[in-house]
Every structure is written in structure tokens, then in C-alpha cells.
Amino acid sequence: MDLSVALSLRAQATLIELDGVLDYASVPYLRQVVYERFDTGCHDIAIDAAGVRLIDAASIKVLLYLGQRAEQAGGQLRVVNAKGVALTALEIAGAAKELDAYAELFWPAAERTRTPVDLGTLHIGHGHWPVGVSELLSRVYSLDPADPRRSRLREDIVTMCLPAAKQLARRYAGSGEPLGDLMGVAALGLVKAVDGFDPDRGLEFGAYATPTVTGELKRYFRDRTSAVRLPRRLQELRLQLNHAREELGPTASIPDLAAHLGVDEEEIIEVLAAGHLQHPMSIDAPTGADEDDATVADVVGADDPAFGLVDLRVSLPAAMAGLPERERKIVALRFYGNLSQSEIAARLGLSQMHISRLLAHALDYLRRRLTD
Structure with a gap:
């Protein structure tokens, strides 16, 4: 891009000095500089085009649009000191008089600070959207919903803005998703932007449409391309x-x-x-072993036999609570302590026959409780 921009500021006015070529690639940066001045409340702007060697039709269209926006806010945007090919282009397009190109610039050199603008730091969020869309949408909303001109004008706006929406979709071309699907999602986001835009808020359509379209694309990646949805x-x-x-x-x-x-x-x-x-491996995926065509499913472990005992292990403590304390102790020593009936009898001071009867009674009680 062959363009440099310098600013000189007054209390209620701004001088923008250009040097280089003003074309389709560079004019979005100039437009962003002017937008930022508009945002500060300054609508009296003079663009010194003495250093502009070439200006194309797209740039002239943008300059005319910026002039209209300044005039709507009670200010004025002028393009002065244009020379040679640049002035000829303005004259051929019929824009020289409208942009007040023949007026003198009353801005002494001693008052020019000429602060350079780092164009690389500018966020060109809506630089590729067509100019004048905000005004067209104002016309759409001024028409009655039953008026057939409203739907036709809305379709024209969508068609006009579709290339810019597709350009946003191309940013995600390396994501692995089909480009056609991404462009379809971007087109859907564009329709939502056209239907949801409020011209009365004073924003440019591109400033609203860009996050709307990119948000729709991000939502597509979040909801459609991941098998597991992350928090x-x-x-x-x-x-x-x-x-x-x-x-x-x-x-x-x-x-x-x-x-x-x-x-x-x-x-x-x-x-x-x-x-x-986010993308779990298929159980039919090959394991990579050279000796056979084994899949992940072939190496997954078998059912754990302990799974069948889960219910019993959960139910057993409640059933054990219904036993007398001595029988609970006998069951615990036999099955958890791995003691024989004789060893239990010696520890509790009872006969082995008595231990056998108590253990049989306890097991019968537990069996009935667990089966019920």
C-alpha cells in the first residue's frame, strides 16, 4: 500500500495530509481515520491531496460518502489542493465541485503539526463493506412492510454486501471446514445483520455487520464442528x-x-x-499395528466382572445394619478378616458349632434382604 497520512488538529477542525496513491486498497485506511475524527465530534475536515499522485473511482465514491456524512452532522469535508491526474479524476467523476476541490485552504504551515498516522495499527473492521448501505437501510425501514419495494431493496442490499461477507468467511478457509459451508454461514450472518441493523443509532453498517457475521461463523464452529462442546x-x-x-x-x-x-x-x-x-477417536480407527488390521475396538478391554457386584455392594451396608451386633462381627471376621469358624470361636469365646449356627442365620437374613 502506497499511502501515508498525517494529521493536524485544531479545536473543531482537522487537516488530513495525504501522500501517495488513493485506491481500493488504501482508501479504507483513510476512511477509518475520518471515522475516528467523526467519533470525537469533529466534522469539519479538510483533506490536503497535494501529494496524491493517483485516485481511483472507488476512492472518489468513498470521499463523496464521507462528505455526505459530515454534512449530515452539520460539518463539511473538503478535498483540496488536488493536482494533475488526481484533480482530473475528480473532475471527470463530477466530484470536484461537490468536494469543494477548488477552494483555498486557510491553514498556515506554522499551525500544521503533521502528526503521522501509523496505518498498520488501525482496525479496519468494516473497510470492505460498500459505502452508502446505512442510507439504503434507512430507506428500507422508511417503507411500509407491505410495500414490494421494501423486499426488493433489501435483496439488493444483501446482494451488494455478499462479497464482503464471503471475504470474512475466507479467513477461516484453513479450518478444515468446506469453504462453501462457511460462505453459506456468512451469508446467513449477513441477512441477520441487514434485518437487525438500526440506522437511528448512527453507526456505520459495516461496524455492525462485521461482528454479526464473524459471530455467526464462530457459533458454527462452536456448535457444529465439535463432537464435544467445551465450556x-x-x-x-x-x-x-x-x-x-x-x-x-x-x-x-x-x-x-x-x-x-x-x-x-x-x-x-x-x-x-x-x-x-473435541474430536474423539473413532473405535473403527486403525491402531497402526503393522502385523494386522486391528482397530481401536479390538483392543478395548472386556466388561469388568465387578460391574455386576455394584448393586450388591451398595445394598449390603444397609442390609448389614439390620443384623445384631454379634452377627455383624462374625460376618465381618469371616468374609473381611478371612478367619475360619474355629478362629472366630476362639476370639469370641464361643463354640465352633455356635459360630456356625449364627453365621448361617446371618447369611440367610442377608440373602433374603438382598433378593427382596
């Missing part, structure tokens, strides 16, 4: 982790990522482990 806390931390990897590089260690995000290392490990669990 929201892990989902959000995983997105932050992906951004941290882009900033720190693929070789960043877990301590580096944890320090960058301000979280514990255990949380990073949890997110990494959870990511692998």
Missing part, C-alpha cells in the same frame, strides 16, 4: 490463545503464552488438552 470459559481462552500464538510465534512455550495472557500455566494446559478432546 464457554475454555472457548474464549482458546480464541485468546490462538491470537497469542500469532503474536508470539508458533514456537512460544506454555510459560510464554501464560505470561502473555495473564493466566496460570495449568489453564493453558487445560485448553490444549480440551482442544484434542
